[in-house]
Amino acid sequence: MSAMLLAYPEAARLVERFLHERLVSRIWDRDPRVWGAAEGSADERSIRTRLGWLDVATTMAPAVSSAAHLAQQITAELFDTVYLLGMGGSSLCAEVLRQVCGIASGHPELYVLDTTDAETIATAASRLDPARTLFLVSSKSGGTVEVASLERFFWARMIEAEGSAAGRHFVAITDPGTALQALAELKRYREVFLNPADIGGRFSALSLFGLVPSALIGADPGALLAAGAAMAEGCRQENHANAGLALGAFIGAAALEGRDKLTLALPPSLASLGLWIEQLVAESTGKHGKGVLPVVDEPLGRPDEYGDDRAFVAITGDRDAPDEAGLAALEAAGHPVLRLSTRIDLIGAEFFRWEFATAVAGAALGLNPFDEPNVAEAKEKTKVLLAAFASAGRLPESTATASSAGISVFSPAFTGHSPAAVVRAALGSLRANDYVAFLSYLTATSDVEVTIGEIRQAIRAKHRVASTFGVGPRYLHSTGQYHKGGPNTVLAFLVTTDDVTSEDETATDIPEAGYSFAVLKQAQALGDAETLAAHSRRVVRLHLHAGTTIGALAAVFAEALR
16 A cells, blocks of 8 residues: 555555445446446346456457547548547547547547537638548447537538548447437448447547547557556455555545545646546536535645535646645645656556546445536526427527626626625635535636636635636536535536627537527526526626627626626
């Protein structure tokens, strides 16, 4: 057992308990009782159908050559761009591979489109070179609304440019028997990859959803899978050397002690891994009033800026390392810190380590980590709002709680004479172990990310609470489950805007839908605000009117925090 794990007695004791209970063997034997599932229950059925990720080393081996063959075709035909249309588990792994491994010489650039933002989509369409672009349509369910909408949008443009040859520019990855499989065969896609149905989306990094993008960018899919297979073999060991068991016990023990804000300290080379871990852990554990909330993209602060709800995992890469001085100070102040190390060429091992650890953490918390019972709620709210739009030609409007030049604030729980006053009242409701979630439906730019990051640090300094930053609608497939199903400790600031593009709004109409991407995104934002409120979560929506910059939002929080 590592010295760092021994330094956290609660985790060390949990490892001993799990070894005594033969937890590792029972996971590999696919025993649903590991996660408290009663015989014949819905949990038992969902668990039994979602453990295929354990066997990826065997089941995915034949897929390596298929993925490599596709990559050879694409490079030989001089494709220079791949647009990946996907959400959540179907896209985040590819984003990690792109940023961590980079694009090999001679291979196409990969752009992950996991958005319904009209400006982002219009920009992607404007730079489209149809003859040299491939679309990778990735959806486990085959019916994800964002993916289906993006597919229809770009298919229409490719038909216009390439005619009957458009299908050669599309590749699908989905489960057998989905609507996407049928659509891809009807439209004569270049390739349809069928993933094992018993691998859940967020556990799919080492399946076709990771192997195919890996091959396309020139990162050897065989090496990716081999690294995962080696870690999987280590995670079969019923002993203290099991890296997945140790990490899972650390996460679970910390959560059971009230340290449920799992704060990741990552070096720049591994920064994107945080988003993948965030989705895996938050969506797997955030349910039934329990859960572990990963906190990513938050610079380490002084020990006195943290409450006692934090546990830290630091990952050192072979290129760079996180802030060791900051970690040492946190450790000296009594915060549990677990240090891990990895290599860029072994990123596949990191994927499996965290998947196995998440399964172990689920066992520690006594919950099923393989379902997502609250994810569908926001989707249903969105459908209702889109039906209202179809009927009335506009989305339902609410009365603002307060307004100022450029910003209106909507809040059922807090009042004030100005947006800053409402935000101040909301922040005043924060208590120990609460957290703040920024849910942004603004166009994802570096300015937005930096500004909200600065606001997060200011809130931490004053209120000593954790915070997260989610880009909508992507977070709906990630931390969205935790915000609604986890402990009722969230204060959500949902940020929306008038979605204006440089072109006419009809330029981003979704074919056959009867609405545009701008309408879809606004419906998703409003639907999630309603869903959060329905779960008695504190939610404040801040709406930036056309022409209002992110600086205005910063000014509101600066005034509220004085």
